[in-house]
Amino acid sequence: MKILVAISNVPDTTTKIAFANNDTEFNKAGVQFIINPYDEWYALVRALELKEANLATAVTLFHVGLADSEATIRKGLALGADDAVRINAEAPDAFFVAEQIAKYAKENGYDLILAGKETISFNGSSVGGMVAGILDYPFVSLATKMDVAGTTVTLEQDIDGGSQIVECNLPLVVSCAKGMAEQRIPNMRGIMAARTKPIKVVEAAAGDKLTSIKSYSLSAGRTACKFIDADKAEELIALLHNEAKVI
Amino acid sequence: MSVLIYTEISKGRVKKASLEAVNYGTKIAELLGTSATAIVYNADAAQLEEIGHAGAKKILSVKGNADSISQSVAIEQAAKAESAKVIIFSHDINGKAVAPRVAAKLKAGLVAGAVDYPTINGNGLDVKKNVFSGKATAVYTIHSDVKVISLLPNSFPVTTSANTATVSDFAPDLSGITAKITVKEVKSNAGGGNIPLPEAELVVSAGRGMKGPENWGMVEELAKILGATTACSRPVADMHWRPHHEHVGQTGIAIRPNLYIAIGISGAIQHLAGVNGSKTIVVINTDKEAPFFKSADYGIIGDAFTVLPKLIEAVKKFKANAN
Numbered sequence: 387m388k389i390l391v392a393i394s395n396v397p398d399t400t401t402k403i404a405f406a407n408n409d410t411e412f413n414k415a416g417v418q419f420i421i422n423p424y425d426e427w428y429a430l431v432r433a434l435e436l437k438e439a440n441l442a443t444a445v446t447l448f449h450v451g452l453a454d455s456e457a458t459i460r461k462g463l464a465l466g467a468d469d470a471v472r473i474n475a476e477a478p479d480a481f482f483v484a485e486q487i488a489k490y491a492k493e494n495g496y497d498l499i500l501a502g503k504e505t506i507s508f509n510g511s512s513v514g515g516m517v518a519g520i521l522d523y524p525f526v527s528l529a530t531k532m533d534v535a536g537t538t539v540t541l542e543q544d545i546d547g548g549s550q551i552v553e554c555n556l557p558l559v560v561s562c563a564k565g566m567a568e569q570r571i572p573n574m575r576g577i578m579a580a581r582t583k584p585i586k587v588v589e590a591a592a593g594d595k596l597t598s599i600k601s602y603s604l605s606a607g608r609t610a611c612k613f614i615d616a617d618k619a620e621e622l623i624a625l626l627h628n629e630a631k632v633i
Numbered sequence: 634m635s636v637l638i639y640t641e642i643s644k645g646r647v648k649k650a651s652l653e654a655v656n657y658g659t660k661i662a663e664l665l666g667t668s669a670t671a672i673v674y675n676a677d678a679a680q681l682e683e684i685g686h687a688g689a690k691k692i693l694s695v696k697g698n699a700d701s702i703s704q705s706v707a708i709e710q711a712a713k714a715e716s717a718k719v720i721i722f723s724h725d726i727n728g729k730a731v732a733p734r735v736a737a738k739l740k741a742g743l744v745a746g747a748v749d750y751p752t753i754n755g756n757g758l759d760v761k762k763n764v765f766s767g768k769a770t771a772v773y774t775i776h777s778d779v780k781v782i783s784l785l786p787n788s789f790p791v792t793t794s795a796n797t798a799t800v801s802d803f804a805p806d807l808s809g810i811t812a813k814i815t816v817k818e819v820k821s822n823a824g825g826g827n828i829p830l831p832e833a834e835l836v837v838s839a840g841r842g843m844k845g846p847e848n849w850g851m852v853e854e855l856a857k858i859l860g861a862t863t864a865c866s867r868p869v870a871d872m873h874w875r876p877h878h879e880h881v882g883q884t885g886i887a888i889r890p891n892l893y894i895a896i897g898i899s900g901a902i903q904h905l906a907g908v909n910g911s912k913t914i915v916v917i918n919t920d921k922e923a924p925f926f927k928s929a930d931y932g933i934i935g936d937a938f939t940v941l942p943k944l945i946e947a948v949k950k951f952k953a954n955a956n
């Protein structure tokens with residue numbers, strides 16, 4: 387079994403967000419980029435664990451993005467992925483990314499495709515389900531556990547009001563959430579090895595442009611906090627009732 | 634032409650998020666000069682009526698196994714049968730499994746997590762959604778002929794009317810399905826209030842400031858008398874003080890209730906990412922420098938162990954007077 391792990395390159399959570407070109411573009415200047423946490427901590431680490439347990443033969447990173455995301459890809463290689471593929475294009479939306487993943491996975495015989503639960507940049511939770519739709523594979527969303535035996539995969543996933551255990555046959559697409567694995571820190575050996583691991587750069591297959599971003603704006607902050615004396619709980623309740631009108 | 638809305642029944646009721654979606658879809662139908670059709674699995678007469686009151690003119694009633702793949706196929710076929718130009722989902726757990734699959738099958742542009750009503754832009758629709766975990770919003774233009782929009786739960790009010798829908802049975806052709814997911818076991822989350830966190834209008838949440846799981850009695854009591862659902866910060870779930878489904882924030886669930894009460898939570902940016910869409914935020918913290926106060930509407934600087942009992946008393950009094 388070969389595993390393809392889709393990784394995206396996102397601004398570090400603590401980044402101050404700014405826009406350029408009349409608020410039509412995200413301003414990358416001075417921004418620290420990281421592997422999307424769900425892709426790294428959960429999808430990639432679980433893939434590596436499966437390979438270490440001899441349940442997978444290869445773990446390949448897959449990324450749609452320009453050359454400036456190479457540092458992010460190297461980090462994934464340092465964690466232990468065997469190799470990486472970068473589709474050389476700025477991804478306009480989730481469907482474009484999904485089309486690239488679907489095509490590559492199909493042509494190169496990847497039978498388990500792992501994505502993160504969502505990117506912390508565009509918060510779509512969309513790419514995994516779209517890949518499955520394009521390839522007509524099952525899609526297990528928000529998986530918190532995954533085990534493989536032969537071609538059968540057993541997963542636990544979040545559902546409304548609880549969770550469920552499901553079984554699927556390969557090929558399969560999974561979106562990975564908290565619980566699936568624990569974060570790892572790359573070690574020196576991994577970092578050295580990553581320098582010589584191959585990153586294959588492929589031009590994008592012609593894609594469909596279904597959506598585009600017209601403009602951005604920063605979310606409005608809150609007006610100043612009203613402080614209430616710690617002894618006057620009833621005052622808070624009155625404010626919540628009369629002023630905020632939420633109780 | 635029509636607007637198709639995916640609705641769900643949960644715990645014997647039409648999900649609130651689904652009623653929001655029906656309302657929203659009805660508004661878009663008006664905007665486009667057409668009518669709204671809802672599709673629902675295994676609904677009874679009262680539930681069908683409720684969907685009608687939320688604005689749908691027609692309901693496609695489906696019977697049978699509602700796994701995510703069958704649902705996708707049903708919606709795809711319904712969209713074709715109804716010539717749907719816009720398909721509406723809720724951006725909740727189930728919507729995240731189904732909407733992208735349907736969008737990909739129909740080659741329809743998807744905006745996931747809309748926070749405002751769309752506007753017409755030529756042949757396209759402009760739809761606003763949150764990006765960068767709530768730090769910003771972006772307006773997306775959907776260019777494709779068929780458009781899919783999923784709504785961030787609790788972002789739209791639900792209004793009802795005397796409207797009734799015509800109901801027709803809809804039997805999707807499932808014979809072409811090859812992808813299969815077999816459910817082995819379903820586990821339900823114990824406790825945490827009856828209303829699931831993403832739908833809750835009132836949420837009482839606590840963090841590491843509570844010192845240990847044995848102190849959660851006060852938090853639960855406050856939630857209970859308010860009719861609120863309980864939540865927690867990430868370290869609290871990681872240390873198994875609370876179940877992981879209560880974990881809110883960037884790596885947990887994102888919520889936007891009317892009221893979010895944060896007790897002993899510092900207000901780290903990753904926590905705020907999941908809760909800063911709340912309408913009103915109350916913060917209770919011993920540290921007046923806690924970053925959460927900068928994102929709060931109301932604050933109490935004080936020790937949770939003395940403030941909570943007083944707050945519980947005050948809510949009890951308030952509830953007694955209100956009755």
Ligand SMILES: Cc1cc2nc3c(=O)[nH]c(=O)nc-3n(C[C@H](O)[C@H](O)[C@H](O)COP(=O)(O)OP(=O)(O)OC[C@H]3O[C@@H](n4cnc5c(N)ncnc54)[C@H](O)[C@@H]3O)c2cc1C
Pocket residue numbers: 399423839840841842843865866867868869880881882883884885896897898899900901902903904907917918919920923935936937938
């Ligand atoms: C990539 C990433 C993702 C993350 N995702 C999440 C996420 O989804 N959700 C999340 O919550 N965190 C997340 N975190 C962790 C986050 O950065 C914080 O570490 C975490 O939110 C802190 O939890 P806390 O506020 O409960 O604890 P602390 O930061 O320890 O704060 C405890 C607070 O309680 C106050 N306090 C202490 N005693 C009392 C008392 N007696 N009464 C009242 N107040 C008291 C203290 O003043 C302090 O402000 C993430 C971190 C990273 C790096």
Ligand SMILES: Nc1ncnc2c1ncn2[C@@H]1O[C@H](COP(=O)(O)O)[C@@H](O)[C@H]1O
Pocket residue numbers: 391392393394395422424425448449450451477480483500501502503504505508509510511512513514
């Ligand atoms: N540009 C990209 N390249 C590769 N994978 C991506 C990219 N964008 C998103 N993904 C994958 O799709 C998942 C969900 O992304 P999204 O639908 O944008 O929330 C991410 O967690 C990644 O696994």
